[in-house]
Amino acid sequence: MSRDVELQCRCGKVHGWLRDASPGGVNRAICYCSDCQAFLHHLGRADLLDEHGGSDIVQVAPSSISFDRGSELIAAVRLTPKGLYRWYASCCKTPLGNTVKPQLPFVGIVTALFQHAPGARPCDEVFGPSRGAVYGQFAIGEPPPGSTKPNVRLLAGMIWKFLGWKLGGKAWPHPFFDRASGNPKHPVTVLSRAERDALRPLCGPRPASA
Numbered sequence: 001m002s003r004d005v006e007l008q009c010r011c012g013k014v015h016g017w018l019r020d021a022s023p024g025g026v027n028r029a030i031c032y033c034s035d036c037q038a039f040l041h042h043l044g045r046a047d048l049l050d051e052h053g054g055s056d057i058v059q060v061a062p063s064s065i066s067f068d069r070g071s072e073l074i075a076a077v078r079l080t081p082k083g084l085y086r087w088y089a090s091c092c093k094t095p096l097g098n099t100v101k102p103q104l105p106f107v108g109i110v111t112a113l114f115q116h117a118p119g120a121r122p123c124d125e126v127f128g129p130s131r132g133a134v135y136g137q138f139a140i141g142e143p144p145p146g147s148t149k150p151n152v153r154l155l156a157g158m159i160w161k162f163l164g165w166k167l168g169g170k171a172w173p174h175p176f177f178d179r180a181s182g183n184p185k186h187p188v189t190v191l192s193r194a195e196r197d198a199l200r201p202l203c204g205p206r207p208a209s210a
């Protein structure tokens with residue numbers, strides 16, 4: 001069963017929709033990588049990390065996501081000059097989605113974005129349970145089972161989905177990039193080396209603050 005799911009930043013100024021969501025139409029996994037941890041610390045939203053520093057992420061097709069309110073508040077940060085574009089709502093620092101360039105068509109969304117709307121359904125119901133965990137070597141404390149080795153099944157599922165979205169015409173319209181120019185539609189900042197390094201002690205596997 002697929003359904004349209006409301007998405008909303010914590011303060012409600014940025015609002016949109018994920019169309020035709022279903023467990024079979026997305027990839028859901030927990031990412032423990034140090035970059036995902038650093039991003040949420042940078043936003044001041046470490047509250048969205050699980051106890052091991054994991055981010056609960058669903059990957060969806062770009063054309064399935066649209067914003068109908070507050071798009072002027074959308075911005076992105078890149079942890080390094082070539083790093084992922086990590087989009088967020090500047091009003092309340094809610095992460096909106098991680099992307100690379102639109103040639104690789106996917107948006108990886110921290111599932112909290114779907115929990116702020118009134119009447120939100122549990123993520124397990126909408127997306128199905130997480131299919132695995134990756135980059136457990138950066139997890140805080142004991143890495144979750146199976147998370148430290150490359151997850152071939154998960155990776156194959158991702159590539160299969162990305163290919164399907166590309167061939168199925170779901171790469172455009174993209175919520176964060178302009179189709180004609182291929183450029184970001186919203187402001188993007190890149191962290192300096194010093195800013196990136198300052199986040200490292202906060203992240204796994206051994207955060208200095210713990």
Ligand SMILES: [Zn+2]
Nearest residue numbers: 009011091092
């Ligand atoms: Zn907000």
Ligand SMILES: [Zn+2]
Nearest residue numbers: 031032033036
């Ligand atoms: Zn990650």
